[in-house]
Amino acid sequence: MTGIDKRKFRSAVPAYVAWVLFWVVAAAINIGEIRITAHMVLLATGLPLSLISLALPHASMSAIVSAAVLAVVQVWLIDLWFSRAARSANANDL
Numbered sequence: 001m002t003g004i005d006k007r008k009f010r011s012a013v014p015a016y017v018a019w020v021l022f023w024v025v026a027a028a029i030n031i032g033e034i035r036i037t038a039h040m041v042l043l044a045t046g047l048p049l050s051l052i053s054l055a056l057p058h059a060s061m062s063a064i065v066s067a068a069v070l071a072v073v074q075v076w077l078i079d080l081w082f083s084r085a086a087r088s089a090n091a092n093d094l
């Protein structure tokens with residue numbers, strides 16, 4: 001096991017953002033109990049930061065949007081960390 005391939009992670013970031021936007025739009029349309037599903041999906045895929053949204057009313061748009069924003073920020077920070085680690089590794093190779 002070699003760990004996470006940073007290039008594959010970087011290519012998955014736009015797909016994850018699209019995934020999050022899909023669930024936010026689906027919750028905004030509000031067909032049936034889609035808000036509950038959207039909140040649970042965003043909580044499950046955006047762990048651990050998205051758990052903060054549980055402090056808001058469950059399945060409300062504010063909870064769904066906060067879970068989405070926190071999940072995207074978390075993925076962006078991981079990507080930023082990977083890119084800085086790659087830059088420092090390249091600097092050490094010189």
